[in-house]
Amino acid sequence: GAGVSQSPSNKVTEKGKDVELRCDPISGHTALYWYRQSLGQGLEFLIYFQGNSAPDKSGLPSDRFSAERTGGSVSTLTIQRTQQEDSAVYLCASSLARTGELFFGEGSRLTVL
Amino acid sequence: GENVEQHPSTLSVQEGDSAVIKCTYSDSASNYFPWYKQELGKRPQLIIDIRSNVGEKKDQRIAVTLNKTAKHFSLHITETQPEDSAVYFCAASLGNQFYFGTGTSLTVIP
Numbered sequence: 001g002a003g004v005s006q007s008p009s010n011k012v013t014e015k016g017k018d019v020e021l022r023c024d025p026i027s028g029h030t031a032l033y034w035y036r037q038s039l040g041q042g043l044e045f046l047i048y049f050q051g052n053s054a055p056d057k058s059g060l061p062s063d064r065f066s067a068e069r070t071g072g073s074v075s076t077l078t079i080q081r082t083q084q085e086d087s088a089v090y091l092c093a094s095s096l097a098r099t100g101e102l103f104f105g106e107g108s109r110l111t112v113l
Numbered sequence: 114g115e116n117v118e119q120h121p122s123t124l125s126v127q128e129g130d131s132a133v134i135k136c137t138y139s140d141s142a143s144n145y146f147p148w149y150k151q152e153l154g155k156r157p158q159l160i161i162d163i164r165s166n167v168g169e170k171k172d173q174r175i176a177v178t179l180n181k182t183a184k185h186f187s188l189h190i191t192e193t194q195p196e197d198s199a200v201y202f203c204a205a206s207l208g209n210q211f212y213f214g215t216g217t218s219l220t221v222i223p
Contacts, residue, residue: 004156031209042119042215043157043202050209091156095209100145102211104156 006092006105013082014113021077021108025094032075033095033102034067038088046090049075082112115140117205119214126193127222134217136203137185145206146179146186151216152199160201161188193221 005024013019025032034046045059049069060066064082069075079086089109093102116139126132138146147162163170163177163186170177174193179186190197198221203214 033211035213043213045211045213048210056210100147100162100206101159102147102149102157104149104158106156 004092004094004103004105006090006108008108009106010109010111012111012113015084016081018078018080019082019110021079021090021092021110023075023077023092023094023105025073025075025092026103027073029094029096029103030072031095032069033093034075034077035091035093036088037091037107043091046077079110082110084112086110087112115143115205115207115210115212117203117212117214119203119217121217122215123218123220125220125222128193128195130193132188132190132193132197132219132221134188134201134203134219135185136187136205136214137183138205138212139184140205140207141181141184143205143207143212146177147204147206147211148177148188149202149204149213150199151202157202190219193219195221195223197221 007022030051032049035043047067048056064080067077089107091107093104095102119136144165149157150160151157163179174191176189200216200218202216204211
């Protein structure tokens, strides 16, 4: 596609439910990032995938968060047993390794009631 | 790891005036410094970047300066226009990892 695509754009869920957020990066981009943006806050790094290497999971805030990237393309961020503090916009970005520019998706806005 | 601080958090300027946003970083090994603009409800988009072997870069009304010794870099917007109103994020990159500042909400008053 022309850009990074994320779905769903909006997700409202009840506390305790699991959610899955999907990211479809730009074709050919080997690097994929997940960030979390809470209201009025900066971009909090969650996880980074580079090609077939083991992902950098150092930003995941708890073991309720996990992510996978299948076939070096689409990525899914899973949040188990959601809490109200998980409410945020989850942004995915992709890049060609080492060129620098991150291309962001529109984000998935998660609201946990 | 890297720590990026950004100031101010909010900035209001009159249309036509200049705006300056400043960032500092902690790891001298960081070598790439992009700036992203995020309009309300939109995705962040790269507006300008600078690498560590360059001290200044300009693109029309936007410029970025880098002081490696002091470990700080700044975004300068001249002749501001209402469409410049947005949140601006600086970042420092080390390898393939990006560390973002907390953002500056810029309002240009017509």
